[in-house]
Amino acid sequence: MTTTLDTDVRPEDRFISAFEVNHGQALNGTNASIAQQREDAIERFAQLGIPTNDLEAWKYTNIAKTIDRPYTLPLAPEGPSLDPSDVAPFTIDEMDAHRVVLVNGRVDASLSDIGDLPSGVVLSSLAQAGEEHPSLVEEHYGQYADFENEALTALNTAFVQDGAFVYVPSGTVVEKPIFFLHVTAGPESLFLQPRHLFVVEDGAIAKIVETQHSLTDAQTFTNTVSEAFVGERANLKHYLVQDEGPHASQVHTRAGQQKDDSVYSTNTITFSGDVVRNNATVEVNGSFCESNLYGLCIGKGEMHVDNHTQMNHVQPDCNSNELYKHVLNDESTAVFNGKVLVTRGSQRIDAYQQNDTIVLTTDANIYTKPELEIYADDVVCSHGATTGQVDEEGVFYLRSRGLSERRAHILMLQAFTDEVLSEYKIAPLRSYITDKIRRRFGSYFE
Amino acid sequence: MSTSETQYLEGKASEDYKHGFYTDIDAETAPDGLTEDVVRYIAHRKDEPEWLLEWRLKAFRHARDRIDGGETIDWAHLDYEAPKFDEISYFSAPKETASYDSIDEVPDEILETFERLGIPLEEQKALTGVAVDAVMDSVSVATTFKEKLKEKGVIFKSFGEAAKEHPEIVREYMGTVVPYTDNLYAAINSAVFSDGSFVYVPEGVTCPMELSTYFRINEAGTGQFERTLIVAEPGAYVSYLEGCTAPMRKENQLHAAVVELVAHEDAEIKYSTIQNWYPGDPDTGEGGVYNLVTKRGLCKGDNSKISWTQLETGSAVTQKYPSVILAGDDSVGEFYSVAFTKGHQQADTGTKMQHIGKNTKSTIISKGISADVADNSYRGQVKVSKNADNARNFSQCDSMLLGPDCGAHTYPYIESNNPSAQIEHEATTSKVGEDQMFYCHQRGLGEEEALKLIVNGFCQEVLQELPMEFAVEAKELLDIELEGSVG
Numbered sequence: 001m002t003t004t005l006d007t008d009v010r011p012e013d014r015f016i017s018a019f020e021v022n023h024g025q026a027l028n029g030t031n032a033s034i035a036q037q038r039e040d041a042i043e044r045f046a047q048l049g050i051p052t053n054d055l056e057a058w059k060y061t062n063i064a065k066t067i068d069r070p071y072t073l074p075l076a077p078e079g080p081s082l083d084p085s086d087v088a089p090f091t092i093d094e095m096d097a098h099r100v101v102l103v104n105g106r107v108d109a110s111l112s113d114i115g116d117l118p119s120g121v122v123l124s125s126l127a128q129a130g131e132e133h134p135s136l137v138e139e140h141y142g143q144y145a146d147f148e149n150e151a152l153t154a155l156n157t158a159f160v161q162d163g164a165f166v167y168v169p170s171g172t173v174v175e176k177p178i179f180f181l182h183v184t185a186g187p188e189s190l191f192l193q194p195r196h197l198f199v200v201e202d203g204a205i206a207k208i209v210e211t212q213h214s215l216t217d218a219q220t221f222t223n224t225v226s227e228a229f230v231g232e233r234a235n236l237k238h239y240l241v242q243d244e245g246p247h248a249s250q251v252h253t254r255a256g257q258q259k260d261d262s263v264y265s266t267n268t269i270t271f272s273g274d275v276v277r278n279n280a281t282v283e284v285n286g287s288f289c290e291s292n293l294y295g296l297c298i299g300k301g302e303m304h305v306d307n308h309t310q311m312n313h314v315q316p317d318c319n320s321n322e323l324y325k326h327v328l329n330d331e332s333t334a335v336f337n338g339k340v341l342v343t344r345g346s347q348r349i350d351a352y353q354q355n356d357t358i359v360l361t362t363d364a365n366i367y368t369k370p371e372l373e374i375y376a377d378d379v380v381c382s383h384g385a386t387t388g389q390v391d392e393e394g395v396f397y398l399r400s401r402g403l404s405e406r407r408a409h410i411l412m413l414q415a416f417t418d419e420v421l422s423e424y425k426i427a428p429l430r431s432y433i434t435d436k437i438r439r440r441f442g443s444y445f446e
Numbered sequence: 447m448s449t450s451e452t453q454y455l456e457g458k459a460s461e462d463y464k465h466g467f468y469t470d471i472d473a474e475t476a477p478d479g480l481t482e483d484v485v486r487y488i489a490h491r492k493d494e495p496e497w498l499l500e501w502r503l504k505a506f507r508h509a510r511d512r513i514d515g516g517e518t519i520d521w522a523h524l525d526y527e528a529p530k531f532d533e534i535s536y537f538s539a540p541k542e543t544a545s546y547d548s549i550d551e552v553p554d555e556i557l558e559t560f561e562r563l564g565i566p567l568e569e570q571k572a573l574t575g576v577a578v579d580a581v582m583d584s585v586s587v588a589t590t591f592k593e594k595l596k597e598k599g600v601i602f603k604s605f606g607e608a609a610k611e612h613p614e615i616v617r618e619y620m621g622t623v624v625p626y627t628d629n630l631y632a633a634i635n636s637a638v639f640s641d642g643s644f645v646y647v648p649e650g651v652t653c654p655m656e657l658s659t660y661f662r663i664n665e666a667g668t669g670q671f672e673r674t675l676i677v678a679e680p681g682a683y684v685s686y687l688e689g690c691t692a693p694m695r696k697e698n699q700l701h702a703a704v705v706e707l708v709a710h711e712d713a714e715i716k717y718s719t720i721q722n723w724y725p726g727d728p729d730t731g732e733g734g735v736y737n738l739v740t741k742r743g744l745c746k747g748d749n750s751k752i753s754w755t756q757l758e759t760g761s762a763v764t765q766k767y768p769s770v771i772l773a774g775d776d777s778v779g780e781f782y783s784v785a786f787t788k789g790h791q792q793a794d795t796g797t798k799m800q801h802i803g804k805n806t807k808s809t810i811i812s813k814g815i816s817a818d819v820a821d822n823s824y825r826g827q828v829k830v831s832k833n834a835d836n837a838r839n840f841s842q843c844d845s846m847l848l849g850p851d852c853g854a855h856t857y858p859y860i861e862s863n864n865p866s867a868q869i870e871h872e873a874t875t876s877k878v879g880e881d882q883m884f885y886c887h888q889r890g891l892g893e894e895e896a897l898k899l900i901v902n903g904f905c906q907e908v909l910q911e912l913p914m915e916f917a918v919e920a921k922e923l924l925d926i927e928l929e930g931s932v933g
Contacts, residue, residue: 056521344850344851345850347850357862359862359864359865359867360865361865362832362863362864362865364865365861365862365863366860366861366862367859367860367861367862368858368859368860368861368871369857369858369859369860370856370858370871370873371855371856371857371858372845372854372855372856372873372875373523373853373855373856374845374847374853374854374855374875375851375852375853376847376850377847377848377849377850377852377877378850378877379847379875379876379877380874380875380876381874381875381876382872382873382874382875383856383871383872383873384870384871384872384873385858385860385869385870385871386868386869386870386871387860387862387867387868387869388867388868388869389865389866389868
C-alpha cells in the first residue's frame with residue numbers, strides 16, 4: 001500500500017495523517033511492545049517536528065526543505081522485481097560474502113546469496129526475525145536509537161516495516177563479511193524508512209558491509225535507522241558505502257551500544273547523494289572498550305554531506321578514535337559535527353577526534369564543529385581540525401620524480417584519504433573502494 | 447601537612463575573596479525596570495545630547511520588543527536563571543558627579559576604595575605611567591594623565607564626556623561594530639548604558655602609555671552597562687587595559703558591557719582584560735556577578751591588527767566572545783584567553799574570527815582551567831568568507847581539569863567558503879600530569895607550589911601577552927585562585 005503525501009499541508013502533518021490513515025497495521029503482526037513504541041514515536045514526532053536550521057544539531061543542513069518535496073510514502077514497499085543483471089555492477093564479486101540484497105528497504109531473496117552461515121547465526125529481514133525470534137528482537141529493538149530527541153528517528157520508529165537483521169550468538173565468529181546491498185528502484189519519488197538491527201552477542205565477531213545504490217532518477221529520500229548491539233568481548237566492524245547518485249537524499253542514523261571489553265568500528269564513505277546526513281552515535285556502556293568512528297566524503301557536484309557523530313563515554317577505562325576526512329570538489333558542501341562526551345566518573349578515558357578537509361574549489365564549503373564535553377578529570381581527550389589544500393610541496397616533489405601534474409594531484413589526494421581506508425580490514429572491499437576513489441579523483445582533473 | 451602550612455592555608459581560605467568590601471557612598475538609583483522613562487531619565491541625568499537620546503530610544507524599543515517577545519539566550523553551556531530585566535535598576539551614579547580637575551578633589555572614600563583594590567592613583571601616576579580612568583558605578587570620577595595624552599592628540603575620556611565634546615567621532619563609530627540589534631544584551635546596553643571609556647588615537651600616533659580603566663560594580667541591585675569605544679586612526683597604536691573587581695553581594699548582579707574597537711589602516715589595538723568579580727559563594731554558588739559581555743573589534747583598514755587578551759577568574763556566570771572582523775586585507779586578529787572557574791562558577795567564553803579581507807590571519811589560544819564543580823566551555827568560531835583568499839587561522843584550546851567533579855568543554859565552529867584558506871584547530875583536555883607533579887615534588891616543591899607552577903606554565907602562552915603591569919597581577923591572581931584547589 002502506498003500513500004502519496006499531500007504537499008499542501010505542513011510536512012509534519014503529512015506524516016501524521018498518513019500514520020492515522022494506516023493506523024492499526026502493527027509491525028510484525030503480534031508484537032505489542034513494538035506497536036506501542038510506534039504510537040509513542042508518532043506522538044513524539046508530532047511534538048518535535050522536522051528539525052530546522054534553528055536547531056544547533058541541524059544548523060548547516062536544511063533537512064526540512066529536503067523533506068518538503070512530493071514524496072510517495074510506501075508503508076510496505078513492494079520492490080519492483082529486478083534482474084540479477086540490474087544489481088550486478090554493485091555486487092563486488094571479488095568479496096566472498098554472505099550477500100543480502102535489499103530493494104527499497106526489503107530483502108529480495110532471489111537476488112541474495114547468503115551461503116552457509118555458522119550455526120546459530122541469523123541473517124534475515126527484520127520482519128521475518130520479528131516472527132521467528134520475537135524475544136530477540138524485542139530485547140534489542142528500539143533500545144539504542146533515541147527517538148525522544150531525534151524527530152527523524154521517531155518518524156522511522158512510527159513507520160517501521162522492515163529492514164535487515166543480523167544475530168551472531170555468543171562466541172561465534174562469522175569469518176566472511178555480511179554484505180547488505182541496498183538498492184532503490186522504481187519510477188516513484190519514494191520516501192523509504194528501512195530499519196536495521198544488528199546483534200553481536202558476547203565474544204562474537206562479525207563484519208558487516210553495507211553499500212547503497214540507486215537505479216532510479218526519481219528524487220528519493222531514505223530515512224534509515226540502524227541499531228547495533230556489541231556484547232562483552234565482542235567485535236563488530238561496520239562499513240557503509242553511500243553512492244546513491246545525485247537524486248537521492250538520506251538521513252542515516254546509526255546507534256551502537258557496547259558492553260565491557262568490546263570493539264566496535266564504523267566506517268562511512270560517501271561518494272554521492274543529494275543531501276546526506278549521517279548520525280552516528282556510540283554509547284560505550286562498558287569498561288575497557290575500544291570504539292572507532294571513521295568517515296570519508298568525496299564531494300562532487302552539489303552534494304551536501306553532513307556527518308554528525310556522538311561518542312558517549314559513560315563508563316571508565318575506554319578509548320575511542322574518530323577520524324573524518326573530506327575532499328570537496330565542485331559545489332559540494334561537507335559538515336562535520338563530532339562530539340565526545342565523557343560523563344562524570346568515567347575516568348581514564350582516551351578519546352581522540354580528528355577532522356581534515358581539502359577544499360578544491362571556491363564553491364565548495366566546509367563547516368566543521370568538533371566538540372568535547374568532559375566531566376571527568378583523569379582523561380586524555382583531544383580534537384583537531386584542519387582545512388586546507390593539496391600540499392604543493394608534495395606535488396612538486398612528485399613532479400620532480402617525473403609524474404604529470406594530474407597524476408601528482410591524484411596521488412596526493414589518494415594519500416590523504418588512505419588513512420581512513422587503512423581501517424578497511426577486508427582486502428577486496430578496500431581495493432574496490434580505492435579504485436572507486438582513484439577514478440573519482442581522476443575525473444576531477446580532466 | 448605541617449601545622450604552619452595548615453595555618454597558612456586556613457588564613458588564605460578565610461580571605462577567599464580579597465576584594466569583597468562595600469563602599470558607603472550616597473548613590474542615586476533609577477527606578478527598577480526597563481522603561482522609556484528610565485532611558486530618558488538616564489539621558490537627562492547625564493545631560494546628553496538629543497541625538498544620543500534618540501539612539502538610546504531606538505535601541506530601547508528594539509530591546510523591549512525582544513524582552514516582551516520572551517527572548518532568552520540559552521544556547522550556551524550555562525545553567526543559571528535568566529536575569530529578570532524588569533527587576534533591575536538600570537542606573538546608579540555616585541551623587542557627586544562632578545568631573546574633577548585634580549585628584550585632590552576626589553572624595554577620600556572613593557580614593558580609599560581604589561587604594562584597597564591596589565590601584566592608588568598617585569602611586570600609579572608616579573611608578574607605572576598608567577593613566578587611570580576609574581569608573582565607579584558607571585560614572586567616571588577621576589581621569590589622570592590627560593595633559594600628556596592631549597599633547598599627542600589622544601582622546602581618553604569617559605563615554606559621556608566624549609559624546610558631548612566629540613559628538614562627530616562618537617556618532618560616526620558608535621554601534622557600527624556592535625549594532626544594537628546584535629543581541630539582547632547589546633540592545634539593553636545600547637538603551638541604558640551608563641558610562642564607559644572612549645579612546646581616540648589620531649593618525650600615526652603611538653599612544654605614549656598604557657590606558658587603563660578599573661570598573662567596579664558598587665550599588666546593590668544595579669547592573670552595570672558600560673560602553674567602550676576605541677578608535678585607532680591609520681598607523682596608530684594603543685594598548686588598553688581593563689581590570690575588574692566587585693564587592694561581595696548576595697543577589698546576582700548583571701553586567702552587560704559593550705566594547706567596540708575600530709582599527710584603520712596599519713593601526714593596532716591591544717585590549718587586555720583581567721576580570722575578577724565576585725564569583726558567588728564557593729559552596730552554594732549563591733550570589734555572584736553575571737558577566738554577559740559583547741566585545742568586538744573591526745579591522746577596518748588594510749594591515750590593521752586587533753589583539754584581545756583576557757584573564758577571567760571571577761563572576762558566577764561569564765559569557766563573552768571577544769571577536770575580530772578581519773575586513774581589511776592583510777589584517778590580523780588575535781585572541782589569548784585564560785578562563786579559571788572554581789566553586790560553582792560557569793564560563794562559556796571564546797572568540798569569533800571573521801575573515802573577510804584577503805591574506806588575513808588569526809590566532810586563537812585559549813586555556814581553560816576548571817576546579818571543584820565548575821564548568822568551563824570554549825566556544826569559538828572561525829569563518830572564512832568566499833573572497834577571503836589565503837586566510838590563515840591557528841587555534842589551540844587546552845583544558846585542564848582539577849578534580850573529578852568539574853567539567854571542561856570545547857565547541858569550535860569552523861566555516862570555510864574559500865579553498866585557499868588554511869585552518870588548524872587543536873584542542874586537548876587533561877588533568878595535571880602525575881609525572882609533572884612527581885618531578886616538582888622531587889625538586890622539593892610542595893603540592894600547592896607544584897600546582898601553581900604547573901598551572902602558571904600551562905597559562906604562560908597567554909599571560910606573556912599581557913602588558914607587564916597586568917602580567918604580574920595576573921600571575922598573583924592565578925596563584926590566589928589556585929589556593930585550596932589541591933585535594
